[in-house]
Amino acid sequence: MSHAHRHHARCACALRAMAGKPFVLPGTTRKYERSRPFSIEHIALDLTLDMGRKSVEGSATLTLVRVDPEATEVRLDAVALVIASVQLDQGQGPQPVRYVHDGEVLVVTVAEGVSRARLVVNYRATPRRGLYFLAPDEHVRDRPTQVWSQCQDEDARYWFPCHDKPHARQTTEMRVRVPKGWYALSNGTLQGHTTEGEHEVYHWLQGKPHPSYLVTLAAGEFSVLDGGEVAGVPLTYLVPRGREEDGQRTFAGTPAMVAHFGQVTGTPFPWEKYAQVVVSDFIFGGMENTSATTMYEHILLDPRAALDISSDDLIAHELAHQWFGDLVTCRDWSHGWLNEGFATYFEHIDRERRLGLDEYELGVKGDLDAYLTEAVSRYQRPIVCQDYEAPIDLFDRHLYEKGGLVLHMLRRTLGDELFWKGVQLYLSRHAHGIVETRDLLRALEDASGRSLERFFDQWVFKAGHPTVEVKVEHAGGLLLVEVKQTQKTGADVPVFAFDLEIDIYPEHGEPRREILPVEGVTESFVLTQEDRPRFLVVDPRFL
Known part of the structure; x- marks a missing residue:
C-alpha cells in the first residue's frame, strides 16, 4: 500500500532488487517435497537458554507414527545442531539408536516392525538463524537482552530437529528455562511456571497441530498487559517495561478485529489464546506464530505518533493469519498466497469495517499500484509458482498484493454473500489441515454454483495482467x-x-x-x- 496507508513492514515481505530480470533465473530447478515415511505427531522441547554463549541446550522428543510399512529410517531437518545422543523409545524406555548427521539432516534408523515410537534427541545449538539472541554492545548500548524466534520460512531446523515444511503439522510443547525475572512466551496455553535456582521455568502446550515454522519462543523482561476476552479467548499484549500505555493504545483495536474476523469467516478465533509480543530488532514487521504473534518495536505508538498514524494494518494482517496460514496452512510455499494474500486482503476488510467502503477501495488501489510497480519494472510470474531458488524469493508483491487483489476480484465477481459463504466453507472443510489453491477454488465453486476454473487459471496459475x-x-x-x-x-x-x-x-x-x-x-x-x-x-x- 502507499505510504499514506501501510506504514509498517509485514511478515517476510521482501523487495527483490531485480529490475528488468526474470523471476526464474537460468539453472533454477523446480521444487518438489521429499517423502515422509513417518509422520510426526508431537514435538516436546525441553530447553535451557545460555545467554553467554548465545546457544540453547536440551532435548527434543518427537512422537513418530509410521506411514510407509517398508521404511527403515526417518529424516529430520537439523542444521548445525551438535548432537549428543539419539534414543528411540518403543514403550520400554529410551534405547540408543543408530543415526547419521551431516550437519543439515539427521537420519535415524528405525526397524521395520516399529509402528509408533518416541525419538529423543539431546543436542546443543548455536543458531545463526531461527532463534536470535539480543544483548547490548558497543554499537547499541541500550539494546535489551532478549531471545526471540523467527522460523518462517524454513528456519526452525536451526534450533530444533523437525520436518521443516509447512505441510507437516504436529502438536508441540515447550519447557524452557530463562534467566530469573524474565517472561517466556510460546504457543498454546501455559501449563506451569516455576523457579529453579537462577532460572524461571515456563511450560507451554500447543494442543492443536501446526507446522514447525509457527513454533515460537520470545523471552525477556516484558510487561504483560491484559487485553480482555473475546468469546472466551484471552488477549494479552507483551511490551517492553515502561511502554505499557503505548501498548494499550496501539493494540486497543484488537478485540474488535478478533470479533469481526470470526464473524466474516464463520469461524471463531481458533486457538486457546491470542498474545502479541513486541521485541527489539525483529527482522520483519510481524510474524503470525500460532496463538502468539511477534511484532517489531516500531509498532508501538506514543500519543503524538498516534495522532497521525495507526498500526492497525499490521495488527490486522498478522491476526488474519491465525485463520489463513495457521488454521489452514499452504501445502508448500508455492501456494503461499493462501496465507499472505488473505492476510493482505483482511487489512482492507478491517479498514472497511472501521472507515467505510471508500477507504477499502483506496487500500485496494494502493495494493494495485504496489503490484504494478513490481510487475512493470521487475518481473511477472504466476502467483502459484514452483520454480524458485529459495522460499523467501516468493514473498513478493505477487504473493501479497496480487494475491489480495485476486480475492478482491472474487468478492466483486461473486458478491458478498456467495464469496463469504465460499470462504467459510473453505475454512470449515480444511480446518487444522493443509490446503492447495484448488481447495479454495472448489470451495468457492461449491458455495456459488459457478465455474471458476478459467478465473483461477489466468489470474493465479498464469503470469501478468491485462493491459x-x-x-x-x-x-x-x-x-x-x-x-x-x-x-x-x-x-x-x-x-x-x-x-x-x-x-x-x-x-x-x-x-x-x-x-x-x-x-x-x-x-x-x-x-x-x-x-x-x-x-x-x-x-x-x-x-
Whole structure:
C-alpha cells in the first residue's frame, strides 16, 4: 500500500532488487517435497537458554507414527545442531539408536516392525538463524537482552530437529528455562511456571497441530498487559517495561478485529489464546506464530505518533493469519498466497469495517499500484509458482498484493454473500489441515454454483495482467466501444477473459453501468446511447 496507508513492514515481505530480470533465473530447478515415511505427531522441547554463549541446550522428543510399512529410517531437518545422543523409545524406555548427521539432516534408523515410537534427541545449538539472541554492545548500548524466534520460512531446523515444511503439522510443547525475572512466551496455553535456582521455568502446550515454522519462543523482561476476552479467548499484549500505555493504545483495536474476523469467516478465533509480543530488532514487521504473534518495536505508538498514524494494518494482517496460514496452512510455499494474500486482503476488510467502503477501495488501489510497480519494472510470474531458488524469493508483491487483489476480484465477481459463504466453507472443510489453491477454488465453486476454473487459471496459475486500451465513439444514437488487450502474451501471460465494467454518465438523466464480456485481443461493442455522454468511467470498482 502507499505510504499514506501501510506504514509498517509485514511478515517476510521482501523487495527483490531485480529490475528488468526474470523471476526464474537460468539453472533454477523446480521444487518438489521429499517423502515422509513417518509422520510426526508431537514435538516436546525441553530447553535451557545460555545467554553467554548465545546457544540453547536440551532435548527434543518427537512422537513418530509410521506411514510407509517398508521404511527403515526417518529424516529430520537439523542444521548445525551438535548432537549428543539419539534414543528411540518403543514403550520400554529410551534405547540408543543408530543415526547419521551431516550437519543439515539427521537420519535415524528405525526397524521395520516399529509402528509408533518416541525419538529423543539431546543436542546443543548455536543458531545463526531461527532463534536470535539480543544483548547490548558497543554499537547499541541500550539494546535489551532478549531471545526471540523467527522460523518462517524454513528456519526452525536451526534450533530444533523437525520436518521443516509447512505441510507437516504436529502438536508441540515447550519447557524452557530463562534467566530469573524474565517472561517466556510460546504457543498454546501455559501449563506451569516455576523457579529453579537462577532460572524461571515456563511450560507451554500447543494442543492443536501446526507446522514447525509457527513454533515460537520470545523471552525477556516484558510487561504483560491484559487485553480482555473475546468469546472466551484471552488477549494479552507483551511490551517492553515502561511502554505499557503505548501498548494499550496501539493494540486497543484488537478485540474488535478478533470479533469481526470470526464473524466474516464463520469461524471463531481458533486457538486457546491470542498474545502479541513486541521485541527489539525483529527482522520483519510481524510474524503470525500460532496463538502468539511477534511484532517489531516500531509498532508501538506514543500519543503524538498516534495522532497521525495507526498500526492497525499490521495488527490486522498478522491476526488474519491465525485463520489463513495457521488454521489452514499452504501445502508448500508455492501456494503461499493462501496465507499472505488473505492476510493482505483482511487489512482492507478491517479498514472497511472501521472507515467505510471508500477507504477499502483506496487500500485496494494502493495494493494495485504496489503490484504494478513490481510487475512493470521487475518481473511477472504466476502467483502459484514452483520454480524458485529459495522460499523467501516468493514473498513478493505477487504473493501479497496480487494475491489480495485476486480475492478482491472474487468478492466483486461473486458478491458478498456467495464469496463469504465460499470462504467459510473453505475454512470449515480444511480446518487444522493443509490446503492447495484448488481447495479454495472448489470451495468457492461449491458455495456459488459457478465455474471458476478459467478465473483461477489466468489470474493465479498464469503470469501478468491485462493491459487495456479503450476507445469510445458516439454516432447516430450509438456508443461504439473498442477494447484492445496490449500486454505481451506468451506461454505464461494469456489473453485474459474478463467482464469490463463501464459507467456511462449521460448529459441528462441517471448514469448507468454496462458490463462488456471481453475474451479476445480486440473486442467491439455497440451500445444504445441517444445523447453524447458527458464522460465514462472504466472499471469503476477496480475489478
